Amino acid sequence: MRGKDIAALTVGLNLVGGIIAGLLVGYFVDWGAENWFGVKTSPWGLLIFFFIGIISGFRNAYRDMKRLED
Secondary structure: OOHHHHHHHHHHHHHHHHHHHHHHHHHHHHHHHHHHHOOOOOOHHHHHHHHHHHHHHHHHHHHHHHHHHO
């Protein structure tokens, strides 16, 4: 693979990775709050971190796309 191909692959990985990371963090926030503190936060932690993951994934993908243009 050439350099631009690998850089283009990272754009997709940033999108998917940000969303998956947000979902995992949100799930464990809800799980931890319920098991450690006895507070029912589900599904709010999952939803909040899901949207944070979407935003960060698109932000990182945008930065990579800008880098590819140069």
